[in-house]
Amino acid sequence: MTPTFSPFLPIMLLFLIALGVGAAILVVSGRILPGLLKPDNPQRAKLTPYECGAPPLQEGARHRYSVKFYLVAMLFILFDVEAAFLLPWAVQYKTHLWTFWAMLSFLATLLVGYIYAWGKGALDWER
């Protein structure tokens, strides 16, 4: 009895060959050829940050920056996760009556947090 195999096996084989060829191209052109051909001359001055040729204004990029960026990022995460929860709910909210009210209570909780953030000035970029 001839062994049956999935009709998708050739496709996987082709996919693996494509991956292999791709990897080979990347390795040869990214590692092997440059290793042979590139002029390797790491100099301290060459590695300094580009500031249009002027002497550097400050030492490196590890300087202080305003906390408002952190605030915006945190608020974004919270409300983005809330939106992510809304998506599966939107598909099946009509199955039960109380599904709608459950989500509404969830949104109400987050709305309280939103009004608090607004009132505290977290959304006020200027400060």
Place this chain on the structure above:
Amino acid sequence: MAAINLDDSVMTTRLDSVVNWARKNSLWPLPFGTACCAIEFMSMMASRYDFSRFGAEALRFSPRQSDMLLVLGTITNKQAPVLRQIYAQMAEPKWVVAVGVCASSGGMYRTYATLQGIDRVVPVDVYVPGCPPRPEGMIFGVMELQKQISRESLSARKEHVEQFYRSLARQEELQQARGLSQYQVVREMVLEAGAQGGQRIW
């Protein structure tokens, strides 16, 4: 089975030739435009003279992303250390074309303020005279650079680049030692080199 004729589909060459051919036909310029020569450069980039025929369509105003520094215009003594820093930050292989007489020799500005030729502070491969040179002149200059590149050897180290980085280290040492600004140090190095008979500080 008939003999396979590969004459037209396979060519043999040397690695040097191929790499130099690739480098010379994809020279990405860094237009260091300070004065009128930059306007002629714009002319050269435009459709009538079309510099992008030479593979130089990609104008990169960053030393990290270009390999040919086109110095277009007058370089003052205050700008000299800036030019050195830009050249230092370029990745090799790199070439410098002094476009116009101001970059080549100081041009008509024989004064305390103008650097009398950028070859005093950075190594130069091609000089294109003119005030400003016509676009055809600049294209001829780049074609001369292409000829130079095709004669380059892959394995040979470029001595002028090494010398330049040593001069940069010397400049920084002097800055630390004398507590002067980079402008004054480079100016003093240039005057010292001139007084000793040579002209360049690298």
Place this chain on the structure above:
Amino acid sequence: MVIERIEAQLPGAILDRHAFRGDETVTVAGASFLAVVDLLFGEGFQMLLDVTAVDLETPEFRFEVVYHLLNLASQARLRIKVPVADGAAQPSLTGRFKSADWAEREVFDLFGIPFEGHPNLTRLLMWEDFPGHPLRKDYPLDGGDPFCSNDIGASYSPEARSLNA
């Protein structure tokens, strides 16, 4: 005319005046300079176009600081020259005209004339530790660099002639 009014209100302020093809120039004594400028501001000369200087090296005074004023309403222009001795300071006009800021810095950089009351009197065109003041008549044009002169270029080739010969 404006200059007559100045003479009437501040006698002795104007040392000299002349006009050339519609250009009015007055030479004002240093002591009454600020009073003259205030008067002119009141007359409508509310735009300072430029501040520059000339190194004359005359025995009485060394520099002449030149101001250009414009009356936007009447489109009248006026040039004021103030004789300044070597080392003497000029009062700064930065309080009255914003444009005096960098213009006075340029004069300080290139001539060495200090301006009293300037918020940031540092070099503008040359670098901060540049020695000397280039536009003074005793400063060499080539700044001490012999390669600026034509003769050096001519020495590279024995057949080449100096263009000055």
